[in-house]
Amino acid sequence: MATDEMQVRTGAPETGYGLGLLKGLAVTLKTMLRPAITQQYPRVKPDLPARSRGVIALKEANCTVCYKCSRECPDWCIYIDAHKETHDPASGGKARSAKVLDRFAIDYALCMYCGICVEVCPFDALFWSPEFEYATYDIVELTHEKERLEEWTYTVLPPPELEGGAVPPVVTPPVEAAAPPAAAPPPPAPAAAPPPPAPAALPAAGSAPATGPTEAQAPAPAEHREVALDQETFDRVLADLLEKGTERRVAEGQARRAAMIAARKKAEGS
């Protein structure tokens, strides 16, 4: 169909009077015989791309209460309350101080989804999640507290693949062992290693330095000490989604989320 349109645009001479009328009929008939592209939304959830601006999720463990996000926010829609705690050192000396987050809330009635907070966060505590179903009947309820924001981190998708020729990102090894589950780079699972996925691991053309992949892969195994992915759930969900025709990258993200939840449940149970 695309080629037909191209021909018309490049001014290929029409041969025969009224041929255009017949061509038009052919186009509509062909379109009718193809399946419609409509997704019946409440029944079929859309496969949203990883960079969808659905909602902003907070990984509380990564937050250092630096207030950068709330100060950069053009709408002043981020509320942060914190206090300082001092701990006596074990072996004498000056007391250690730590900031403790009491409240972190985003008023989505004010938020304009500019993403500046996500950009400025120096410790990867804020993420874009493609989740969008949080409409409420009351505008007041659109202010979501950190517990809800934390839940949304499980819906964060892995970053999209790099374009061909792109310089792979420099991945800094995490400071602490506890890493955000969903946002973490490739899981240790062998299932994720095959063809397209593994966001940072596949540099394309010759421009990529050889250090890229090794650097990216090195920290990966160390990260998942907290709870290992439930491999069985991961494989099952991934297979299900792939069978349904979900894009592989999206399917892996969702499978990872399901596996993480399952693993947490198991860990709580035992």
Add this chain to the structure above:
Amino acid sequence: MIAESGVSIVNSVFDNFWVILAIKAGVVLGFFLTVPMVVGYAEHKVLAHMQSRLGPMEAGRFHGWAQLVADGVKFIQKEDVIPAAADRWVFSLAPGVAMVPYIALFVVIPFSDTIFAENLDIGIFFVMAMSSVTVIGILMAGWASANKFSLIGALRAAAQLIAYELPLVLAAAAVVMESGALSMIGITEAQASHWFVLTQPVPFGVFLVASLAELTRPPFDMPIADSEIIYGAYTEYTGLKFAFFLLAEYGGIVALSAIASVLFLGGYRPLPGLDAIPGPLWMAAKTGALAFFVIWLRATYPRLREDQLQRFSWLALIPLSLGWLMVVAVFKVAL
């Protein structure tokens, strides 16, 4: 004895002219109220799929089959607004005047040589006369609405129906000349050896185009061109009155498709070798195919400009069908 008298009572009841008339009128009315709904639903779905959409999917659970029923319920609930400056009586009568001629058209449509409401000797003449009455309803609507868009729409409709009535009649006349009959049954039976579309391809095309214009269907929908004159003569109408206009439009599609299939596609006559399929099914299939074609055209072509419409009729269709009529006359005399 009792049984005999019972039978004779039943017979006498069914011999009564008025009883028969009431039954026929009821059947025709029921037909008019249901079949256009089917076409309307088909239009929803066909248009949608031609635009790579799904169309109604919710009402009635299965592929939105009850969408038009739901629409009807909605129309009934709507407030019946009559503009303050409107001519109330004419305004209220107009939907009826537009709709009744199409109901009347259903009277003469035959579904087999025995299934029909009435076999008028002047069948096709009656059809032409009735289909041109609708324009009076549209004119009434446009004039009584006291709205300039309505008036422009009504005058466009009048000009259009005058321009396209002529090719419609001339195309039908060619068929009448070949078949030598005016009644719908007579025309159908005259196609025993071949469908008239084979010998009369030009009138067939002219008839289809002219009936599209007659129905003010796209690409000839200038009288209701929504991007120019809101909704033409129907701009001020709401609720049931508006629904009547819609019903008239879809009833018109069914009626004119049925008449075109009687005139050119052999009506209820089967294709050779397929006699096993009963006549009413053939009639329904041919009518349905033509109705689909009407919808297909709507999905495909943009609206013509008003002057292009007039030019096309007066300078192309009318000379063409007049010339063809002469050719048919020559052949009729010569052969």
